[in-house]
Amino acid sequence: MKLKNYLAPDATAADKRLTVLCLRCESLLYLRLFKLKKENALKYSKTLTEHLKNSYNNSQAPSPGLGSKAVGMPSPVSPKLSPGNSGNYSSGASSASASGSSVTIPQKIHQMAASYVQVTSNFLYATEIWDQAEQLSKEQKEFFAELDKVMGPLIFNASIMTDLVRYTRQGLHWLRQDAKLIS
């Protein structure tokens, strides 16, 4: 059995079934990667939210005329009015200094943002791929209804790795049987 593009004009039911099994495995593995680092992500989320709120307030304070429409647009360099924000670019303080169209942040926050994006991306991929599998499985309702009945359905956020292995193994077994690769 080979994984063919399920969108190809000659994709068979078996190709689509195999794709659904692969997507579900991929999704739950991404979810697992996310869960392994979830505690960190929660901590980072709090720190980053706090930091970004402060830095947004600071960067907005000197130019109260800038509404949300100005977000991402270059703004004229304006003198810093708040005491903690007087051009002290490399102090490592926890507030950012906006200067024209760029913002200076502590390296620690930058690093934390990088980790946060990496960890949470795993989750984003997991949901995206899961939804893709759900969509495609609807074209193969009977096969997956039967598989769910025999093995118990796979559930995003609740299934454990052994469930995934058992489910996938049974699905592959049936696909091989249908293809007369085994009896």
Next chain:
Amino acid sequence: MKLKNYLAPDATAADKRLTVLCLRCESLLYLRLFKLKKENALKYSKTLTEHLKNSYNNSQAPSPGLGSKAVGMPSPVSPKLSPGNSGNYSSGASSASASGSSVTIPQKIHQMAASYVQVTSNFLYATEIWDQAEQLSKEQKEFFAELDKVMGPLIFNASIMTDLVRYTRQGLHWLRQDAKLIS
């Protein structure tokens, strides 16, 4: 009925059941908030990953001796070697310039990071609260097994808002009956 702290010594079974219903509502509402902005989060994730990768490479390039242990620690200011990175702090270029313990990034990227953290936080809270509800529902197995049987179980990432309303309404109905508030 009032929501009491389920950890309180005098918390009853009904208090715990009500808490589980509340937590599941809260979780699925956070998840919904996330899903409404998921497409943006996916786009931001790609842009931010690309940006952070580049800026990390740039900030590491001038000081190859700095390993991962130096992350978040102030590093000595080092001359920038790459041509596109010569102290041009407010150019709005898509690469960050590391200077000592701070990093300069385009305001657009900063803004995008803020949106990304906001959207993905909703998901983090959703999973966290869902897991909390799962844990607590194990103490009230019979009640929720019965509710799942009658209404169909709520499923993270798959339940729709009307399922949530129906499920919660039925659960509240039983809780009121048990409390003899209605017959």
